[in-house]
Amino acid sequence: MLHNIDINKMNALMEENHDAKQIITQLLDNHHETVSTIAHEIRNPLTLISSSLQVMEIQHPEVQEFPHWKQTMEDVDFVCQLLSELSTFNNGDTLHYSVFSIERLLKNIAVSFAISLDSEDSDVEFTSDIPSGLGDFTGDKVKLEEVFLNLLKNAKESISGEGSINLFASRTKDTLTIKCKDTGCGISEEIIDYIFEPFKTYKEGGTGLGLSLSKRIIESHGGTISVESKIDEGSMFTIKLPI
Ligand SMILES: Nc1ncnc2c1ncn2[C@@H]1O[C@H](COP(=O)(O)OP(=O)(O)OP(=O)(O)O)[C@@H](O)[C@H]1O
Ligand SMILES: [Mg+2]
Known part of the structure; x- marks a missing residue:
């Protein structure tokens, strides 16, 4: 290495x-x-x-x-x-570009995620704020979908019992912002600097590839991914993508 x-x-x-x-x-x-x-x-x-x-x-x-x-x-x-x-x-850096509606992609993901929570009889409340008018985006649709699913999966896994998850999107002239916020266990200061590294996992059965893969995908789109978190209060992951 x-x-x-x-x-x-x-x-x-x-x-x-x-x-x-x-x-x-x-x-x-x-x-x-x-x-x-x-x-x-x-x-x-x-x-x-x-x-x-x-x-x-x-x-x-x-x-x-x-x-x-x-x-x-x-x-x-x-x-x-x-x-x-x-x-x-x-293959995280190899992108297959297409032009697609980011609103539709995020809304589809939100619906599937809500269904998966329902089918598990989960006590997690899921809300999404995805406005219309996010416009078209040029990028790798499949890989971006994987990133958003990774964040939602991590959010779900961070909550034991009751809690809430919110998926939020907004757009300015040149930037698309997507936030995934949860009221889960939060991330301690000792590990927060390492979570985007490959194979760093702090959960049973995790591979530790979810966030490192997500970071590579976002960066190869010229974007950034960051996190703010408070232990026992929750975490918020923010993705910024240039349009
Ligand atoms: N929303 C979150 N709340 C609390 N901790 C998180 C959250 N997202 C990530 N983490 C922490 O970051 C670590 C790395 O996350 P990552 O998605 O890369 O791997 P993983 O979830 O452990 O495994 P995999 O994604 O392969 O199932 C997790 O083990 C967890 O400790
Ligand atoms: Mg994960």
Whole structure:
């Protein structure tokens, strides 16, 4: 893993020397591709294992009573998810641009999220303030959707019992602002500086890729993502995207 100091040296080298810039860029691309390929290759047989286990469960429902069966199924699912996120993480910078209505995207996400809370019989109240007139946005719709879902998922996971989540959007002439606010557990000062780093997770079953992936996606759109939080009061994530 490269440290900040190495990255600074590498950037300096790339600025000074055009050939070095080309070679390093190519090496980094190769590196990303290798990691994505490995993740993808491991996921294929793992998906087969997961399907076989599901078939076994259907044909022999009694296996569900076996010790560790449920845990094994969950672990296999988790590794599948981890590999898929690792593969996406490596492709975080490659954007597929299209022009779309940000209002419609956010409203669709809000509806799906509200339905998922309902289906879980959750005590979390969800509200959204998404005005009409946000206009068209040029960006990677799928990746941005993933970012907003990551924030909502984290918000939901931060609340145990009752609480509320709000998704807010506004637009000025040149900036689109999206805020996701929750009344969850908040983020302590000790960890707040690390939460956007890959594999930093402070929850059971987390991969720690959600926020780092989100940050990469937002930054590759030229935007910023920031957080304000108070322990036991809640958190607010703010995304700013240039239009
Ligand atoms: N809304 C939030 N409220 C409180 N803590 C949060 C919130 N969002 C993120 N965090 C903290 O930041 C950490 C990193 O979040 P991130 O989404 O990157 O990973 P994760 O949620 O732990 O795992 P994954 O997203 O892969 O399920 C979380 O483990 C949690 O401690
Ligand atoms: Mg998360």
